[in-house]
Each structure stands twice: as C-alpha cells, then as structure tokens.
Amino acid sequence: MALNSLAIATGIAALGPITASGTIDILDITAEPNQVQPRDCPLMFPMPNGYLGGSNSEPSDGPETFGTPTTRSWVFDRSYKYVYLHAPVGAGRGLLDQNPGMCQNADAISTALTQLDLAGIDVKNVGIGQFGVLQDPAGNKFYGYLVTVLLRERINA
Numbered sequence: 612m613a614l615n616s617l618a619i620a621t622g623i624a625a626l627g628p629i630t631a632s633g634t635i636d637i638l639d640i641t642a643e644p645n646q647v648q649p650r651d652c653p654l655m656f657p658m659p660n661g662y663l664g665g666s667n668s669e670p671s672d673g674p675e676t677f678g679t680p681t682t683r684s685w686v687f688d689r690s691y692k693y694v695y696l697h698a699p700v701g702a703g704r705g706l707l708d709q710n711p712g713m714c715q716n717a718d719a720i721s722t723a724l725t726q727l728d729l730a731g732i733d734v735k736n737v738g739i740g741q742f743g744v745l746q747d748p749a750g751n752k753f754y755g756y757l758v759t760v761l762l763r764e765r766i767n768a
Contacts, residue, residue, distance in 0.1 A: 614687060614764055616663050617641075622729045623691070623760070627655070631719035632712035635695075646749035649699040653716055655758060656694055659748050664690030664759070687764045688735065695720065696753040700744055709754045713742055717756070724760055736761035 620640035627637030638644065638656035647654060668687040697713045717739045724737045740757035747753060 613766055616689070616691070619691060619729065619732065619762065619764075620657055620662075622727060622732075623693075623724070626723040626727065629716075629719045629723050632715040635716055635720065637693075644747065647696055647747035647751060647753065649702070652696050652698050652753065653712075654696050655720065658692040658694050658757065661692050664692060685766045687766070689762055689764060691760045691762060693758040693760070694745060694747075694755065695758050696745060696747065696755040698754050700752040700754060702754070706742065706744075706754055710742060713754065713756065720758060724758075727760075727762075731765045733763040733765075734760065735763050 617640060624637045624639035624642075627635060629635040629637070633653045635653045635655060636651070638654070640657045640662065643656050643659055644651070644654075666687055666689045668685055695716070697716065698709055703709060721737045721739065725734055727734050736759075738759040738761070740759070742754070742756050744752050745755045745757075
C-alpha cells in the first residue's frame with residue numbers, strides 16, 4: 612500500500628453529510644469551493660492553503676528494520692486540515708448565538724471522523740480549533756473553526 616492523500620480526502624468526504632445542527636456537507640479536495648454562499652452552510656472542506664501538514668515517519672518496527680525498501684513496513688503520521696464554516700458573519704446577534712450549533716456540529720464532526728474506515732489508516736487525533744471568524748477563498752466572512760485530523764498511515768504493512 613502506498614501513501615494516498617487524495618484517497619483520504621475522498622474517504623473523509625464520504626463521511627458526510629452529517630446531521631446535527633443543520634446538515635453538514637463535507638467536500639472532497641476536488642470540490643473545494645472558490646466561494647461559499649450562506650445557503651451552503653454548514654460546510655466543511657479541505658483547507659485550500661494548508662490541507663496536508665507535517666509528516667513524521669519511521670519503520671513500524673522502530674528505527675531499524677529488515678527487508679528491501681519496497682517491503683519494509685513504514686508508519687507515517689500526517690495532519691489533514693479542514694475549514695468548517697457554520698454561518699455568515701452577521702447571522703443572528705453574533706458569535707454567541709452561533710456557539711450552541713457550532714458545539715453540536717463539532718461533536719458530530721469529531722464523532723464521524725473517528726469512524727473513518729480506510730485500509731492502512733488509523734485516526735490518532737481529531738482537533739477542533741478556536742471558534743471565531745474565518746474567510747472562504749473569496750474573502751467572505753463566516754463563523755467557524757478549523758478541524759485537524761492526525762492520521763497514522765501504514766505502507767507495506
């Protein structure tokens with residue numbers, strides 16, 4: 612098995628839609644929006660300028676392993692970053708009005724991500740960032756947060 616961040620994005624997108632405080636659509640990396648419309652919310656999509664984060668890897672048997680490079684088992688820890696947009700800025704009376712729904716959706720997203728079932732992939736950590744104001748790729752402002760998924764990926768295992 613080889614590393615495949617595109618297949619992981621597709622697997623994460625397949626977890627949606629998630630029903631919690633509204634129906635959360637999860638977009639694949641091939642469907643990242645150029646602009647988000649208020650009617651699209653709540654929405655989660657790969658972060659356009661930082662989707663794939665740092666990698667830490669070593670042979671799965673520790674720093675010393677036997678075999679050829681194509682048969683050695685390796686473990687990679689990589690982070691995948693997503694943008695969650697809940698509602699446009701100005702909806703309701705501000706962020707405090709959005710917090711209950713954003714909390715419900717953070718729980719639903721975290722729960723769904725723990726159910727990711729891809730061969731050779733383990734979910735190690737799901738992180739929900741600080742609630743606040745984010746922008747879509749066009750610069751429109753929304754209430755939302757960042758979602759970071761730390762995955763362990765195994766190759767040649």
